Amino acid sequence: MGSDADFAERLRATGLRVTKPRVAVLAALGELAHADTDGIIGTVRRDLPSVSHQAVYDSLRTLTDAGLVRRIQPTGSVARYESRVGDNHHHVVCRSCGEIADVDCAxxxxxxxxxxxxxxxxxxxxxxxxWGLCPDCAAARTPTSTDLT
Known part of the structure; x- marks a missing residue:
């Protein structure tokens, strides 16, 4: 995770102005893995109730352009954002529920x-x-011994 001071320092290090929405978006991404914009907005609004959708969208674009946030969009999914950047990791996506997990370098x-x-x-x-099935979805599709009788 990180503190507001840590997030402010990251913003300054990339030459960005420190704003409440940018700090709040970075904090939200520290809590949420592979978050969509609705999840980010909901989390940001816990601390900044009056923040607009546009402020969050603008912050995400700016943070992505600065390399502080990574945007991914698996086929058939809305855009997701994560704060794990700079290591060229990959992702695994569940075909059933859409869960996304990180996969280190192939x-x-x-x-x-x-x-x-x-x-x-x-x-x-x-x-x-x-692409595949997450453990929960795979378990739900595995026949039990009672199904075989």
Whole structure:
């Protein structure tokens, strides 16, 4: 997590102005893993009840552009945000309930994967999304011994 002073220092270190909505968004992302905007707005409004949707959206865009927040959007999902940045980790998404979890680097050094043909690009990041079922959804689909009789 972090304190408001820590968040303010992170903002200053990237040349951003310290504002209450930006600090509140960083704090919310410290509490919420892979949060959508509705979850972030709800969490921010606990401390800043009058904050507008637009202020949160603007803060998310600014923080993402500054590299303090990462935006991910798995196919079929709304945009999600996280505060874990700079390590080129990946994600696993449940096909049933949509839960998202972090997966550390697939193999080797960043960008974790070597493209078979880089087409002349200087690749510095790879984004991988694994798809499957989370433990709860997998357990719900596993037949029990009573189902087999």
């Amino acid at each position: 193999l080797g050094d960043a960008p974790c994967l070597t493209a078979s043909d880089d087409s002349g690009f200087l690749i510095d990041e790879a984004e991988v999304i694994y």
